[in-house]
Amino acid sequence: MPITPAPPPADGERPSDTVQDPALLRTFLLGLAEGMTASAESTDRIRADVVQIARAYGWEDVDVVVLPTIAMVQTGRGDTARVALRSVRATFRFDQIAELSRLMRQARAAEITPADGIRRLNEIGAMPPSRHWFMRTFGHALLTAGLALLLAPSWQAALVGFGLGALIGVAKLVRSQTLTLVLPIVASFTCALIVFLLAPYVALGDPLRVLIAPLATFLPGALLTTGVRELAAGQMVAGTSRLGAGLVQLALLAFGILSAGTIVGVGEESYSPLEATTTLPWWVAGIGLALYALGTYLHFAAPGRSYGWVLLALVVAYGAQQLGAFLLGPSVSGFFGALVVAPLVLWIEDLRGVPSQMVFLPAFWVLVPGASGLIGVTEAVGASAGIGDFSAAFVTVMSIALGVLIGSALYRFVRRSAEELSEFHIDLPAVLAPSDEPVLTRIASATTTRSSRRRRGRRD
Incomplete structure (x- = not known):
């Protein structure tokens, strides 16, 4: 995420003097918008945060337009208006998101000059992964195994998921623009081929649910949910484009699964999800969640805290x-899960400074909006089940998005009410204010002062 370098401030130059350059501030704000977009933040929040930072630096005439792949910042009005635009292609890891969040906190308090902020943005964009490639691959395998225990609870499914997760984790290490575009469909085809071949010989339970685990990081659950949230917030262009991209992603993943099923020769019943049955103890779900969280922590290079x-x-x-x-x-x-976890995530962000994306994204995959959509598309096409299953999956996504909206709104309402109560203050009359002088003496003094003012008023 390279940002145009800015000249360092002159010796003795204060931050307030540096901010007088609108081009410098515009470049800094544009870099922040680009970084937040690369962090998978919603467009309405990006705009609100960037405008708030601009005001912290004393600039009111700032407008921001953010789309999923484009960021624009305007400073000034009328003839003095200038616009900067940048295409967003980067995707931040969790360690980069954490550093960007730290920079955002400094910018909100105007504790860093725009020139230093631009240099810091360049450093964040060029950060190498804080985890070794082996640990990131191992993390993806753990993530997959933990999710397999939750979706298709069996030790066989967890072992197969671990192997498939390691395979996909290695494939994700390759840095190639072309491979990035085709990797989801190649991954879904490869995983489906292996699972369908193993299913007759290994008691995997539901093959489709086992498939979801290694494909979890490709599922557009957060993309679909964020799109619905943006539509509800009035961001129609951003919301519609995210929904469209999410549906295309689901279609590509489903196409890979159906292609593998066609080659293996599985029947239509293999594309229909089965009821999750297990003889494992109830506490195995806790093991699955712990493995899933640890895998997320390692694979996405999240900060230790x-x-x-x-x-x-x-x-x-x-x-x-x-x-x-x-x-x-x-x-x-999913509505109940999102309704409860949304305020919790926002509370964690406010209390501990942990960016909400780092906590929301893993929670989205546990709520499985993308998994439901993928199963719906696969069953609708592969099992000739029609549009009903896909509609049910879309209702699942809508319910999760509604839960996030209501939970976030409730948290912000409670927080704003608490802030207003903490700022509530009434000044006591002077005669009742704390003082070492007796109250009766102060009342007599105040009465004498008012009488003197009346007499002077009559003489005047």
């Missing part, structure tokens, strides 16, 4: 989802 908070959010999301499934059924179970 984030592991416990990610695990807490996963436990809360999974527990709330299971409770929702027990009370109202699986189709709206």
Whole structure:
């Protein structure tokens, strides 16, 4: 994410003097918008944060337009207006997101000059992964094994998931623009081919659910949910484009699975999801969540202090989802999970400074909006089940997005109300204010002063 270098401030130059250059500030704000977009943040929040930072530096005439792949910042009005535009192609790891969050906190308080901020953005964009490639691959294998224990609870599924996760983790190490575009469909085809070949000989349970685990990081669950949130926030262009991209991603993954099934020669019943049955103890789900959180921590190079908070959010999301499934059924179970985990994630961000994306994304994959969509598309096409299953999957995504919206709104309402109460203050009259002088003496003095003012007023 290279940003145009800026000249260093002159000796003795204060930050406030540096900010007088609108081009410098515009470049800094544009870099922040690009970084937040690469961090998978929603467009409405990016705009609000960038405008808030501009005001912290004393600039009111700033406007921001953000799309999923484009960021634009305007400074000034009328003849003095200038616009900077940048295409966004980068995708940040969790360690880069953490560093960007630290820079954002400094910028909100205007504690860093725009020139230094631009240099820091360049450093963040060029950061090497904080984990060795082997640890990142091992993390992807653990992530897959943990998710397999949650989706298709069996030790066989966990072992197969671990192997497939390691295979996909190695493939993701290759840096190639072309491979990045075709990797989802190649990964889904390869995983489906292996699972369908093993299914007759290994008790995997539901082959489709076993397939979801190694493909978890390709599933557009967060993309679809963020798109629905942006539509609800009035960001129609961004929301529609994210939904379209998410549906195309699901179609590509489903095409890879169907192609593998055609080659192996599986029947239509193999594309229909089965009820998850298991004889494993209930506490195995806890092992799955711990492995999943540890794998996420290693694979995405998350900071060390984030592991416990990610695990807490996963436990809360999974527990709330299971409770929702027990009370109202699986189709709206994600609503309860999102409703509970959304305020928790925002609270963690405010309390500990852990960026919300680092906690939200793993929770989204546990709530499985993308997995439901992939199963719906695969079953609708492969099993000739029609549009009903895909519609049910879309309802699942909508319910999760609604839960996120309501949970976030409730948290912000409670927080704003608490801030207003903490700022509530009434000045006491002077005669009742704390003082070493007796109250009666102060009342007499105040009465004498008012009488003197009346007499002077009559003389005037």
